Amino acid sequence: MIVDLPNRESARVIAEEFRSEAMHALLANERLGEGVEPQVLLRLKTEQSAEEKLKRKRKKYEPLNLNDFVGLRILVCNSDQLDEACQVVRKVAHANGLTELKVDDASDGQRSLPYRSIHADFNLPEIQSTDPKVVLGIEVQITTYVGRLIAEISHTLVYKHGGLSYRDKEQERLISLMSRQSSLLENTIAELFRKERNTPGER
Structure with missing residues (x-):
C-alpha cells in the first residue's frame, strides 16, 4: 500500500x-466569468494507479515523485x-501553505495535439507515503473545455491501443483532422470573447 487509509483521508x-x-x-474573478x-x-489516485505509475518510474528516478x-x-x-x-x-x-514545485506551460509547440494546458505542481504537506522514497504531491491542470474533450479522447485511444505506434493510418488521419479542427474552434472561441470585450454598449 503506497498510502495508508488515514493519510489518504487527510489528503482528501x-x-x-x-x-x-x-x-x-x-x-x-470577473474575467473568468466570461462565457x-x-x-x-x-x-485522488487509486492504489492500483499509483502502483502502476511507480513501477514505471522506479528504474529511472530517485526519489520517486x-x-x-x-x-x-x-x-x-x-x-x-x-x-x-x-x-x-x-x-x-500559497494561502493554504502549499509550496509550488513547478509550473509547466504546455503550449501547442510542445504537444502533438494543438491545445494549451498549464500544469502546476505543489507539495502535499504532512501526508506521508508508506514508502519513504515516495514523495506525494498535488498536480493542477488548467485547460479549456475543448482541450479537456480532446485530451480525454486522445488518452482513451492511446491507452486502448497500447500506445501511439499501434494506431492504424486511418485512425492517425482522423486524429490529425480532430486536432486541426479543435485548434480552429479554440481560436474562434477566444476571438469571439475578445470582440465581445472590445465592443462598446450593453453586455
Missing part, C-alpha cells in the same frame, strides 16, 4: 478544501483565460 480533506477555495476564487463558468474537478497523487483539473471557457486562472490558483495554493 486538504484537496477538498483546496478545490473549494479555488472554485470560490475563480468564480469571483461558461469555470469548473474544478478533483480526483508521485506529483499527481491528488489531481485538480481546472476548466475555463477560452484559452485567453488560462493565465488568469493559473494566477488565481497559485494564490489560493
